[in-house]
Amino acid sequence: MGTVYLSRTRGNQPVALKMIRREYAGDGEFRRRFQQEVQAAQQVRGYHLVPVVDHDTAGEQPWLASEYVPGIPLDEAVDVHGPLPTATTLQLVACVARALDAVHTAGVVHRDLKPGNILLGSDGPWVIDFGIARAAESTRLTRSGGFIGTPQFMSPEQGTGGEVTPASDVFSLGLIAAVAATGRHPYGSGGGLAVATQIANTAQRPPDLSGYPDVLRPLLERCLAATPAARPAPAELAELCERASGRSSRDWAGWLPAPLAAQVGERSRAVRRLLDQEAAATRQRPAATYVPTRADNPLHQAPTRSAPFRPGAPPPAEAAMPVPVPDGTGTKRRVYLAIAAVALAAVAGTAWSLYGDSDHGAESEAGGHKAPTTGAGAQGTPKSKAPSAPATKPPAVKTYEPLFKNRPLTIGSPGTGEVITADLDTPKVNPNGEIGDHAAEIQYIYQYLTFRTATAKSTGTTPEACRQAVDSAPLPSELPNNDLAQGKALKKGDVLCTVTSQGNLAMLRLTAVVSSGETSFDPPGYQGLLTVWKRATG
Structure with missing residues (x-):
């Protein structure tokens, strides 16, 4: 749906800034749905959900900003480091299930849960992009034969055009668990549409789960049930995983394998170095005044003094261009792209003139006038004494x-x-x-x-x-x-x-x-x- 940039707030905190593709931006129905879904996502509060902190649906190019988590996407982790230990997989599923429970309680369905939307951090897994996919389902792109979602991680009802419910997310989570634990997809290794076809026909041809860990297999069987009603609710799934692993979903001490934990730590340090470097560079530039893109910015208040910065506009010439993070299934290359540069154009609403005192202007106006000066009169008359300047009222204390x-x-x-x-x-x-x-x-x-x-x-x-x-x-x-x-x-x-x-x-x-x-x-x-x-x- 868009390109993701690493950006930062005025307080030098990192954010993930997603610029929506122009194909969607030109669709009026998408804009309407996008606004509804982002506003709904902002109301979701829950365990290990990366919150949406700001957005603009009215600009030339819509965007949304979420908190940045210095983690490794699950698909990237499996590609680089191989499958996760079974205990780690169970803890991951338990945590994501609790996150889904919060999403569903708020009346939102994720609809595009996939390994790329789960970030592995030192403090557990984090779920991103919940509820946003629905905005694109009624656009011209989908009405003309496309679809929204990742085929390999869709539920059967998504593949057949059925009703998408919270149980659809549970099916997707079952597929994620299988891939995380073994690196193998239950429905084969074919192309996206071929796998989606196998998933859609799961009632007639269920997947062979015999090769998966014994402790995980019963959970996969329930999550991958063809009938949505037969799948466990997220809260129940979380409890089942915690019992199977013997570990709380809130205990993150040593939860990741050492090589993966080291990569997560380096990602965090690299981003912090970049932010500090750019903050130092910004302090050396001439001061500028910024205002929110939207006057009703929900995060900050500030006086509006200059033309708003448009997120679709190019950054200043002296700014380092951000490097896009592909929103797909990249491998090692994405590790370096994600930390290669920082967008200096701050997220709208997070950088502005700090404050202004209206008394300053009044005092300047009262005390800044020069007394009139007089010189030699016409026809060479003697120079007269200049009249004394009118007494200036002292500024108010x-x-x-x-x-x-x-x-x-x-x-x-x-x-x-x-x-x-x-x-x-x-x-x-x-x-x-x-x-x-x-x-x-x-x-x-x-x-x-x-x-x-x-x-x-x-x-x-x-x-x-x-x-x-x-x-x-x-x-x-x-x-x-x-x-x-x-x-x-x-x-x-x-x-x-x-x-x-x-x-x-x-x-x-x-x-x-x-x-x-x-x-x-x-x-x-x-x-x-x-x-x-x-x-x-x-």
């Missing part, structure tokens, strides 16, 4: 009046799929928040903590010191989980300052950093004392 002081505020540790938001004006912490809450200054998910308004660490606790820190040294807008869990980004005693969504000045003094009590890499919680001032003129 900004003062701050407290709305409240040292109010306790606790931001807990988010679980996978949870969104915690903090509205500092109220103040209110919502443990069941939503991405894009316009009233919230802080958004906290498992992967990172986001400051939705410019936020800085202050060395003082006066409102003047707080505002000066915000104006001169704002933090990155996103702090990754890894830095939070290791105490690198935020620690006890830090004084965080921001100008809130309502224009107040907020100061949060962190009094405690609280471990989640689960694992060392889970994000911590924070306790603090919140003071908020409103600005007055005196």
Whole structure:
């Protein structure tokens, strides 16, 4: 459906940016369905699902952005390193089944579950592109005889044009399990359409599963049942896999074979090096002002000051061109292409002018006029004394009046799929928040903590010191989980300052950093004392 680029946010966090093919972009029905499906995908919250963080369906070339996972696609892992150990396969299936359970609970069917849509990371497998394939099913491309999906991993009902239900994803997951464990497809090694034909006829000719591991075979038989109703629900499948492996689907210590784990680690380090290099290069360029592509950007708020950047437009001349990551069944070459370059054009809505104070313009207007000058009069009259310039009204002095002081505020540790938001004006912490809450200054998910308004660490606790820190040294807008869990980004005693969504000045003094009590890499919680001032003129 498109080409995927490695890009980054203003806070230098990686994202996967998918530019939709122009054949689809020119189809009005596709655009309508694409918007519906992406919005539905944004509502999905669940275990090990890579979330969609932003999108644009109205631009010349539609796009969507999701969090970037520095993992290895399952198909690539099997091609390069061979089949996975049976225990790893069972843990993978259990985790993906739980992810599907969350997708299905939200009323979405993946429809294109395949090895290329499962990323193997150090912290387990991650599922991408859920629900997006449906957008293309009613386009001219499919109405003229094409189809959406990967033939080798379709369910029988997809191949015959039947109703596609959550059970279709379970069938696809059964095929993935078989290939992951042995490298062999249950329906043979022929071309895509030949295999799809075999799958469509599975009721008459079921696959021979005798060569698969004994512990896996009963699960494959149930998942690959010709009748959708005979297949297990994802939650049941996850429990069956956990019992068979004797290991929790949340225990990722040493879950990957050593060579594959090493490749995952190198992928992560390589991407981080690229991001750091490009961030350093960006700081050396002249400052630019960016605005969101869409005024209703659900992730960030910012003043609109210049023409919007169109995602379909070429990046600046000095930017390094991103390298496309094929959305198919590439092998070793894709390992290097995926980390070869970073798109410098930030995802729309993640880079912008930090903030502006409307008083600056007013003060310039009041105090910037020069006094009129006079010279020798006409006909050589004596030079007269220049009249004194009119008195300039001194600029208003900004003062701050407290709305409240040292109010306790606790931001807990988010679980996978949870969104915690903090509205500092109220103040209110919502443990069941939503991405894009316009009233919230802080958004906290498992992967990172986001400051939705410019936020800085202050060395003082006066409102003047707080505002000066915000104006001169704002933090990155996103702090990754890894830095939070290791105490690198935020620690006890830090004084965080921001100008809130309502224009107040907020100061949060962190009094405690609280471990989640689960694992060392889970994000911590924070306790603090919140003071908020409103600005007055005196």
